[in-house]
Amino acid sequence: MRDAEQVWFNGGGSQVEAMERAGAAVAREAARFAIGRGILMLAGPGNNGGDAYVAARLLSEAGHDVAVAALGGKTEGTAAEMRMRWHGETVSLEEAVPRPIVIDGLFGTGVARELTKDVKTYLHHIVNNAQFSLAIDLPSGLETDSGDDLGAATMDVTVAVGSLKPAHMLGAGLVRCGHVLLADIGIPVSGPIWSLGRPQLSAPAVDAHKYSRGMVLVVEGDMPGASRLCARAALHGGAGYVMLAGTGSAEAGPDALVHRRVEDAGALRNALEDERIGAVVIGPGLGRSDAAHAKLDAVLESPHRAVIDGDALTLLGFETADRLSRRDALSVLTPHAGEFGRMFEGGEGGKIARTRAAAARSGATIVHKGPDTVIADGDGAIVANSGSSWLSTAGTGDVLAGLVGARIAAGGSAGQAVWLHGRAAQLAGPAFAADDLIAHIAPAMKECL
Ligand SMILES: NC(=O)C1=CN([C@@H]2O[C@H](COP(=O)(O)OP(=O)(O)OC[C@H]3O[C@@H](n4cnc5c(N)ncnc54)[C@H](OP(=O)(O)O)[C@@H]3O)[C@@H](O)[C@H]2O)[C@@H](O)CC1
Ligand SMILES: Nc1ncnc2c1ncn2[C@@H]1O[C@H](COP(=O)(O)OP(=O)(O)O)[C@@H](O)[C@H]1O
Numbered sequence: 001m002r003d004a005e006q007v008w009f010n011g012g013g014s015q016v017e018a019m020e021r022a023g024a025a026v027a028r029e030a031a032r033f034a035i036g037r038g039i040l041m042l043a044g045p046g047n048n049g050g051d052a053y054v055a056a057r058l059l060s061e062a063g064h065d066v067a068v069a070a071l072g073g074k075t076e077g078t079a080a081e082m083r084m085r086w087h088g089e090t091v092s093l094e095e096a097v098p099r100p101i102v103i104d105g106l107f108g109t110g111v112a113r114e115l116t117k118d119v120k121t122y123l124h125h126i127v128n129n130a131q132f133s134l135a136i137d138l139p140s141g142l143e144t145d146s147g148d149d150l151g152a153a154t155m156d157v158t159v160a161v162g163s164l165k166p167a168h169m170l171g172a173g174l175v176r177c178g179h180v181l182l183a184d185i186g187i188p189v190s191g192p193i194w195s196l197g198r199p200q201l202s203a204p205a206v207d208a209h210k211y212s213r214g215m216v217l218v219v220e221g222d223m224p225g226a227s228r229l230c231a232r233a234a235l236h237g238g239a240g241y242v243m244l245a246g247t248g249s250a251e252a253g254p255d256a257l258v259h260r261r262v263e264d265a266g267a268l269r270n271a272l273e274d275e276r277i278g279a280v281v282i283g284p285g286l287g288r289s290d291a292a293h294a295k296l297d298a299v300l301e302s303p304h305r306a307v308i309d310g311d312a313l314t315l316l317g318f319e320t321a322d323r324l325s326r327r328d329a330l331s332v333l334t335p336h337a338g339e340f341g342r343m344f345e346g347g348e349g350g351k352i353a354r355t356r357a358a359a360a361r362s363g364a365t366i367v368h369k370g371p372d373t374v375i376a377d378g379d380g381a382i383v384a385n386s387g388s389s390w391l392s393t394a395g396t397g398d399v400l401a402g403l404v405g406a407r408i409a410a411g412g413s414a415g416q417a418v419w420l421h422g423r424a425a426q427l428a429g430p431a432f433a434a435d436d437l438i439a440h441i442a443p444a445m446k447e448c449l
């Protein structure tokens with residue numbers, strides 16, 4: 001957004017115009033929710049405060065009862081001009097009395113440090129005593145690029161100005177922003193970060209056969225239940241043929257699953273000679289023994305697309321970037337936060353920046369899981385909110401790994417799998433077990449055809 005604004009200003013766009021549009025968008029949304037109730041506008045010293053003064057003026061002109069609570073501090077440039085154009089009631093933040101509607105324009109993308117104790121106390125008091133709260137661009141005290149909480153209050157609605165910022169989809173932002181509305185202010189925005197939308201999938205071609213649909217080999221581990229969840233998810237994720245390679249019982253269904261007896265890494269290498277394999281999944285329930293490590297080596301040395309999950313990620317540890325950058329075929333890593341930390345220590349910035357850096361170092365696609373899943377590769381990053389915190393139950397990661405295997409075996413993407421996984425969870429409703437999620441993959445897929 002900062003870059004887009006700069007390009008727009010360089011091309012003759014004016015800051016006054018941008019701020020008028022931002023303030024107008026905020027006023028429009030606030031008016032819809034205010035329905036005649038008194039409004040308290042919190043205005044900070046920067047451009048976020050500038051937007052607030054514009055919105056206050058427009059709402060007041062439209063007949064709303066508006067008071068401004070201003071935070072001290074030096075206001076300069078366009079924001080100072082907007083402050084001067086406001087002629088209504090103004091008090092200091094300390095003097096402000098809560099009103100039914102609060103609009104928070106203290107800080108936006110320019111928040112630079114923790115809110116002071118005083119500012120935080122006033123802000124929370126006013127927001128908590130309002131009937132409805134709306135943040136301009138970001139809840140004040142939410143760090144833009146990471147979603148880290150520097151003292152923000154929890155808002156009902158946030159009006160994102162011009163484009164979503166990472167904090168609208170990451171970390172504490174998931175709770176603090178409330179419902180996020182996007183206001184177009186006529187500044188074209190493009191960049192390497194997107195939010196995940198519903199994918200467009202197609203039914204198999206008329207002349208499809210099981211191998212052309214995508215064949216997935218799942219390496220069975222010490223915990224065969226995890227591997228089976230993964231293999232079943234691959235079957236329902238659209239794969240034409242799913243083989244479970246290990247020593248577990250073939251009696252544990254489903255019958256459509258092909259069991260191949262694979263005792264050790266040598267036998268796995270033989271199985272991997274099959275050129276029809278579209279993707280290999282290793283990691284769910286794998287275990288961390290030497291035998292597991294040898295199987296992982298066999299997969300990494302194979303020419304197949306690979307999904308690397310769970311224990312396999314921990315086995316790779318800090319060697320991940322080195323090992324994977326030597327692979328020619330696509331590798332998709334699916335770590336949760338703990339596994340990510342065991343592979344890529346430290347790193348600068350928020351989750352998006354750290355995941356992109358890891359993808360660049362390893363040459364892999366990285367699905368960095370959590371309520372704010374970040375999918376990064378050399379082209380950029382996609383952020384996905386699954387929309388179901390019920391996913392926080394054992395085994396759902398195994399289901400995701402199988403889905404990723406099915407999608408990439410069919411020439412699709414990890415993003416498709418993440419969307420299907422999240423949507424299946426929404427359709428499954430509350431308190432499901434990972435097994436139950438699988439039955440909801442097909443209905444989720446139906447929405448994409
Ligand atoms: N660019 C544009 O034209 C457009 C921008 N737009 C709007 O501008 C917003 C970005 O504005 P911005 O860059 O001025 O930053 P902003 O969020 O107002 O905060 C900076 C001010 O706060 C202060 N401050 C920071 N942290 C603090 C703390 N913890 N405690 C106390 N003070 C603190 C900081 O002071 P300093 O750090 O210098 O001491 C500075 O004075 C953006 O979110 C959108 O709403 C739209 O109008 C569209 C056009
Ligand atoms: N609070 C949450 N909200 C949304 N999705 C979540 C949440 N917690 C976990 N998930 C998702 O659930 C899955 C859990 O995977 P993982 O942690 O590997 O679990 P397991 O290893 O038990 O299968 C991931 O897809 C993750 O993104």
Ligand SMILES: [K+]
Pocket residue numbers: 048104105106107108135136137138139140
């Ligand atoms: K704000």
